[in-house]
Amino acid sequence: MKEETLKALKSHSNRSKARLSSMMNLPIEHCAQGCEVVDTQGETYLDCGGFGVFILGHRHPEVIHSVTEQLNKLPMSSRTLVNQTLAIASQKLADFSPASLEYTFFTNSGAESTELALKLARANGCNKIIALTGSYHGKTLGALSVTHRAAFRAPFEPLFDDVIFIERDDVTALSSCFENSQDTYAVILEPVQGEGGVYPLSVEFVRLVSELCKENSGLFIADEIQSGLARTGYDWAIDAYQVTPDIMLVGKGLSGGVVPCAAVVATAAAFEPINKDFMLHSSTFGGSPIALAAAIKTLEILARDSISEKAKAIGEVIVEKLTSLAEPAGIIVRGKGLLIGLDAQTPARAGQLTLSLLQHKVITSHSLSNATTVRLTPSALLSHSQIKQLTTACAAAFSSLTAMEQTS
Structure with a gap:
């Protein structure tokens, strides 16, 4: 065999x-x-x-039960009629997320979530992206543009040319990007770099990212695909820094290890371009009832237990x-x-x-x-x-x- x-x-x-x-x-x-x-x-x-x-x-038996029930009822959405499971899952994830992250778009993978976050950054007027050395955000072209490892990037260059990489925790380099600049920045980071070798970012650095983005009409994107959903000992790793991002990327454990499921959660302001025109971004399989049944039960278990x-x-x-x-x-x-x-x-x-x-x-x-x-x-x-x-x-x-x- x-x-x-x-x-x-x-x-x-x-x-x-x-x-x-x-x-x-x-x-x-x-x-x-x-x-x-x-x-x-x-x-x-x-x-x-x-x-x-x-x-x-x-x-997990409870997640399996929820998925089985949904499988026997409506595993996939018609994409035309109202998806009630999507409404429930969106509210559940918003309730579980840091306050002010109110809108959710469900995807199939972390890389898809990164792509949507980068689109939202562009749609909100950010013409430059700051990413960190040691970062990993996925291998689709947009996600790869903010992923640092040269071996992954080289075969597909040129990638997006509006990305600046700075050393993790380098507050001087971070500040210099914003000083006297005519550009509007989005900063994407993992509070704890997982694929980079398990490096938590410093409190000083992450809080400065939040402050600078607020002061300069930028966007703070927290990639919690791996560090979120209880993985680092908090509901979200960003909770340890006592700041809230404009956009948060969710994945990995969202479906309890049963069905592929990921998401983008954002403030009303950051999500406004898609709220104004839902056709700006779509996914045939993203937000399928079978995946969301798993996500709903997983979120319940994470909180309850x-x-x-x-x-x-x-x-x-x-x-x-x-x-x-x-x-x-x-x-x-x-x-x-x-x-x-x-x-x-x-x-x-x-x-x-x-x-x-x-x-x-x-x-x-x-x-x-x-x-x-x-x-x-x-x-x-x-x-x-x-x-x-x-x-x-x-x-x-x-x-x-x-x-x-x-x-x-």
Whole structure:
């Protein structure tokens, strides 16, 4: 089965990805439940990967029930008649979002949300975009224009020419963009850079972004696609900075890990161009009833079960335990809630760490804009025994990495 699967992937999906899967001897996933994934050989893995999608784990029974009910009633919208599920989901997300973010447009992916945010920036008169080094906002052309990694950008250049990159937390560079400028800026940032290697931005920097955008008729775009929805120990990572953006990007965990779903949430002022003319932006599949049924139930669970508090508490335990274990191996642990980075210092060490953890039945995520960092993005529903399983596996992987280097 495995050889046939890899052959089909190589011939009809993607050669380079199939080649890498073969080289890493990756198993074939078969089913999942809660915090675990089972392969076709019956082996069980603790899922600490998934790029932040599974804050509620896999196949949360309440989300599955809501999706099944919607599937049996109206999975897709006619796009002509009134979509009641859209109305309910929009209000739910607005209520869960920071105050003043009142309007929602649902999309299918984070990159789509980035595209819409950039369109809103243009429609609101912003002719320049400020983005940060280490940023990752997606790989569609607009999103790629504000994503920093050169390897992703180079094959598709020239991209948008109205983007300025500054170092994260560089308040001097930020201020200089606005000083004596005739341009109107939109600033896009991740409060905690996930793909960049798990780097929370400084309070001073983020608050200055908010102030400068307000003072200069700019727009502050917070990309919470990965850091939002309880992932960093807050409902939204931006809550820790005590500021509210004009536009917020939402994704990953929005549908409880069941159906693709993402969104843009904005103030009435920022959303005004689309409020005036809904035809300015549309999506055939965005805001489908089946995805929104999942989102509605997920938002209910996040609020009802205090998932952000659980993520904060579990994350603190994991980071504390792993920090002492990682130090002898020269690995730096960075974390905010359940967005945790293991910085192995080199891409080669990060690759070896990924393989070693997989051998110890722990699935991780690599960092798309920082090849030295392996990320852990587990569910907030981890049990005590699963936390112990994770720390034991990490201890073994760290020791294995040290032993390998000592003998080489």
